[in-house]
Amino acid sequence: MPRAIWSGAISFGLVNVPVKLFSAVSPKDVRFNQLEEGTGARIRQKRVSADTGEEVPYEKIVKGFEISPDRYVIISPDELEALDPKATRAIDIEDFVDLDQIDPVHYERPYYLVPEKGASKAYSLLLQAMKESNKVAIARLVLRTKQYLAAIRPMGDVLCLETLLFFDEVVPAEALDGLPGADNEVSERELKMARQLIESLSTDFEPEKYRDEYRDRVLALIEQKAEGAEIVAQPSAEEPAKVVDLMAALEASLAAAKEKRSAEAASDGP
Numbered sequence: 001m002p003r004a005i006w007s008g009a010i011s012f013g014l015v016n017v018p019v020k021l022f023s024a025v026s027p028k029d030v031r032f033n034q035l036e037e038g039t040g041a042r043i044r045q046k047r048v049s050a051d052t053g054e055e056v057p058y059e060k061i062v063k064g065f066e067i068s069p070d071r072y073v074i075i076s077p078d079e080l081e082a083l084d085p086k087a088t089r090a091i092d093i094e095d096f097v098d099l100d101q102i103d104p105v106h107y108e109r110p111y112y113l114v115p116e117k118g119a120s121k122a123y124s125l126l127l128q129a130m131k132e133s134n135k136v137a138i139a140r141l142v143l144r145t146k147q148y149l150a151a152i153r154p155m156g157d158v159l160c161l162e163t164l165l166f167f168d169e170v171v172p173a174e175a176l177d178g179l180p181g182a183d184n185e186v187s188e189r190e191l192k193m194a195r196q197l198i199e200s201l202s203t204d205f206e207p208e209k210y211r212d213e214y215r216d217r218v219l220a221l222i223e224q225k226a227e228g229a230e231i232v233a234q235p236s237a238e239e240p241a242k243v244v245d246l247m248a249a250l251e252a253s254l255a256a257a258k259e260k261r262s263a264e265a266a267s268d269g270p
Helices: 077-084 120-133 188-200 212-226 247-268
Strands: 006-012 016-023 063-067 071-075 090-098 107-115 135-143 146-155 158-164
Touching: 006 135, 016 120, 090 146, 107 120, 120 135, 120 158, 135 158, 188 247, 212 247
Parallel strands: 006 090
Antiparallel strands: 006 016, 016 107, 063 071, 090 135, 107 158, 135 146, 146 158
């Protein structure tokens, strides 16, 4: 059963909606420990001085910001604590914007907002109003002494809060080298074939059909080795062939997509 990681209230105007915050994700990464080969003993990490090579006690470690090579500004915990955003129990809505105005590149981590006991009506009112207006709330909140920018949006019958990257944390696409320019014009025939290929591969999004295949293989490998099976190394993957003739590649891809769809339709027959 998921447990709330924060509780407070959504605040907009003079309206407060008491809510609880739940993580919307549960990472499934396979984590390994470092062991000594041969003995299987755990490897411990030690903090040592770069000058003496001696281990440094935790209480003797301070934080420093490098301002130039090997020159640091030392910042004390008290100085940082004085700058911490004021801990509040409020999610302060600053603006409402159209959903399609937020590019997904700004999204960071999703959470669910659930109404506290007795706040269901106010929560439902905000949820319904945001659905009908197709608006997303831009808000600020403090989690574990750090202030976050966040977007709150309806997601079915729940409000989803997603922390956002700040403007200066997103690399502008204009800063990238190698993007196609005006001299990379495509023909109408090529464009038509590309649209047909996209259409032939279009379907409804079903998240459950996409699995982390690498993680599945790692877990299967662990299970096999735990049972004493001999593991045979897999051959290296072939490099994808370079596209020489764009039209030929589009035509072949379109034909393969149609063949796949026909096979799927036949297998799903009456």
